[in-house]
Amino acid sequence: MKKDCKGLSDATNEIYTQKGLGQYGETITGYRIGPRTIEIQGSFRITDKISVAQLRQNLNNALSPEETLEITYDLNGIQRKILGIAKSIKFTCTKILYDFYIAILCPDPLWRDQMETATSIVSWDGAFEFPVEITSDWEIGRLNKQVEVNVINRGDVTCGCRIVFYATASLTNPSLKNTETEDYIKLKVSLSKGDKLEVTTHYRNKTAYITRANGEKENAIQYLDPSSTFLQLEIGDNLFSYNADSGKSNLEITIYHDNLYRGV
Numbered sequence: 001m002k003k004d005c006k007g008l009s010d011a012t013n014e015i016y017t018q019k020g021l022g023q024y025g026e027t028i029t030g031y032r033i034g035p036r037t038i039e040i041q042g043s044f045r046i047t048d049k050i051s052v053a054q055l056r057q058n059l060n061n062a063l064s065p066e067e068t069l070e071i072t073y074d075l076n077g078i079q080r081k082i083l084g085i086a087k088s089i090k091f092t093c094t095k096i097l098y099d100f101y102i103a104i105l106c107p108d109p110l111w112r113d114q115m116e117t118a119t120s121i122v123s124w125d126g127a128f129e130f131p132v133e134i135t136s137d138w139e140i141g142r143l144n145k146q147v148e149v150n151v152i153n154r155g156d157v158t159c160g161c162r163i164v165f166y167a168t169a170s171l172t173n174p175s176l177k178n179t180e181t182e183d184y185i186k187l188k189v190s191l192s193k194g195d196k197l198e199v200t201t202h203y204r205n206k207t208a209y210i211t212r213a214n215g216e217k218e219n220a221i222q223y224l225d226p227s228s229t230f231l232q233l234e235i236g237d238n239l240f241s242y243n244a245d246s247g248k249s250n251l252e253i254t255i256y257h258d259n260l261y262r263g264v
Contacts, residue, residue, distance in 0.1 A: 007038040008073060009263035011109055033157075033262070036109035038071065038084065043097040052098055056091060059100060063089055069104060073111070073264045080111040080264050110157065110260040117259060119151045121242055122252040148179060148241045153233040155259035160202035161233055162256040167191035171247025176255075178231060179239045186225035193250075201230035233257055 012034040017026035046052055063069070063086035072081045084106035092099045153159060163185070165174045174197065175186035187208065191197060194213030197220060200206060208220040231240075244251050 003043070004041040005039065007036055010036070011262040012036075033109050036082070036084075036106040037087065038082075038104045038106060040102040040104070041099070043099040046093070046096060046098050055098070056100075059089060059102075063102060063104075071104065071106075072114070075264065079114045080261060081114055082106050082111045083108065110155075110262065111264050112155075112258040112260055116162070116256040117152075117154075118254055118256050119149055120252070120254045121149045121240075122254075148239055149255075151233055151238045151240060151255050151257065153235050153238060153257065153259060155235065156262045157260050158235065159233050159257055159260050160200065160205070161231065163199045163201070163231070164254045164256070165191070165197040165199075166252040166254075167193055167195045167197075167247075167250055168252060169193050169247060169250035171244045171250045173245035174251055174253075175225075175243045176231065176253060177241050177243070179241050183229040183231060185228045185231055187220060187223040187228075188225055189220060189223040199230075201232060206230050 014032050014034050015028060016030045016032075018029050019026040044052075044055060065086050067085075069084050069086065070081055071084060072079055084104040087103040087105040088101075089103075090101040092101075151161070163176055165176075165187075170190070170192050172190045173186060173188050174191065175184055177184035185199060185201075187197060187199075189197070189210065191210070192213060196211045197208070198211070199208045199220075208224065210218045210220045212218070240255065242248075242251060242253050
């Protein structure tokens, strides 16, 4: 029984150039990574016509062009996923085997981890130890608010992120700043206890919403400071600090991102 899979590691760079009169060579003006096509070949043994027809129908149902597919690649426990849509399905029959060929188009060619990576500026340090002596100042843990946090992008390309500002009590005008580039995002808005402000900075998906403690949701784009930047994560280390015009100690921030890979 044969099987094969192509297009898992290939990433095609489309490079844009321009040239001037008398210029030697060309000047690169930009580039992009083109879409990915994953090709899967396999076969199953022919037993009887009814079984073959059922298997063929199952493949057609599972690979409907009206549905988005999630493809998971697992290598020694390391899993990565990508989204795509069935482009074509072909069947050929031999005396012993029934072969199939599947082409899946992935408009976004980048693989990602199974789950987002979360980095919090606020964390809890454990203080529970044995033997236990219960006193008036006994504590299970200590709240640790870091002045600066390092968000590590372990992927192959720059990526956007999802920033969640959470208010444990009243605060105004929360912000997050990249301490190396000085780029920042700030929203001129008041948050009360239990309010959550969520900002996404992904390509073609830049949003800001507030979910109030009572469950009401509000578009927060209008609260963006005019000089704000939808922060991106460069490959490797990204150092961030946080602030608020008032109530800074009441602010908790978590930064979520997907590590994006050119191949597996």
